Amino acid sequence: MILDCAIIGGGPAGLNAALVLGRARRNVILFDNSRSRNAVTQESHGFITRDGVDPSEFRNLAHQDISKYPSVKIKDSKIQEVKRESPSLFQLITQEGHSYLSRKILIASGLKESLPNVNNIKDYYGKSIFSCPYCDGWELREQPLVIISENQHASHLAKMVYQWSKDLIVCTNGHKILSESEEMLLKKKGIRIMEERIVNLIGSDGKLEKVVFEDGTEVNRTGGFVTTDLVQPNEFAISLGCKLNKSGGIIVDALGRTNVEGVYAAGDTTLNGPSQLIISAAEGSRAAMGINYEFTMEEFK
Structure with missing residues (x-):
């Protein structure tokens, strides 16, 4: 099966994007290697209705929400390589050597500090x-x-x-x-x-x-x-040709689109402002809407 969208990263941006795309009836796989930057944090704050939540609890609650939508799958796997297979398809290869094809890519893999x-x-x-x-x-x-x-x-x-x-x-x-x-x-x-x-x-x-x-x-x-020094945790954006800002974040527009057709980014990986749980989740939602909008326009050409 060819995926509509492959989401790389299971933090708040990737999770919220998966939820929105699932509700839009898109076929999605979210790849999450369970190594989030906030894993050392005991509580996350500033997210209304979830102030003080344990990051692992937040993740479990998000997985429960997403599980209601059958077109979305979550795989505990690390993506090793991403490359363009054709003008309209990307190939993703996991650390275990499994291969997936997807029409769109959302990079939500956060940052390494x-x-x-x-x-x-x-x-x-x-x-x-x-x-x-x-x-x-x-x-x-x-x-x-x-x-x-x-x-x-x-x-x-x-x-x-x-x-x-x-x-x-x-x-x-x-x-x-x-x-x-x-x-x-x-x-x-x-x-x-x-x-x-x-x-x-x-x-x-x-x-x-x-x-x-x-x-x-x-x-x-x-x-x-x-103060921490933040860098991209992988080379996906660079290998795909995405432009980076002066801070090393992936440059995106108002809908999460990068300069590379079919490639989106959301969350901390964009280094586009303050870093907070609720902001990353909102950016994931916005990018998902951008992805679904692009599919809609393609279907009505």
Whole structure:
């Protein structure tokens, strides 16, 4: 069977796209290798009716919703290669060597992130150290927090987090990344800046207690935020000829279309603005409508 659409990625964008396409009676397979970026997160916030939901619970609920539509299948499989088979068909090959043909492709595989180079930071990431203040700022409100950043986004993140806590320390982990004017602006608000390299984070069960610096200084903190470097987790967009923006996101139009005919993208993979569960889900819905619209126009030529 030739699919109407193959969705690569089982995050909120891919799931919502599958739901909308299923309701439009399109034959779809969603490929999900169960390695979402928010897997380390214990709760997801900012999604009305689902505020505080466990990501795995959200995923299970989404699968239940999608299961009502017989034309949509979910496969726990990783796509290894995508290529154009003909002007109107794409071939997808899984890691196991299985091949599928599809008329349209939706890339919703999210992003891969790298954390600051700090010893044992992964022990705290998703539990008391986070990347998005809109997602987790409320839970850390009015606490002594640390901002750990090795890139130019340090100042912006500090300014954002200041809404939730005024007790902030910006740590650049041995890097000189803040301009003199940025430093003055932050210090004017009582935000401390420490450029010394971090040698360790101390705490228990993922709950941060102290930040230890190379010079022996220890600072008590109960949580914090980090800036991460984000990259595409695969080469599908590049191999298909999709254009990327300056941040490395896939460029799409208002309906999720890329510059390559038949290829759509949605969610974090577009790096088109704030990253949040509800935004990714909305982008998946929008792209699905774009895909269905294109099919409709083709059928009435």
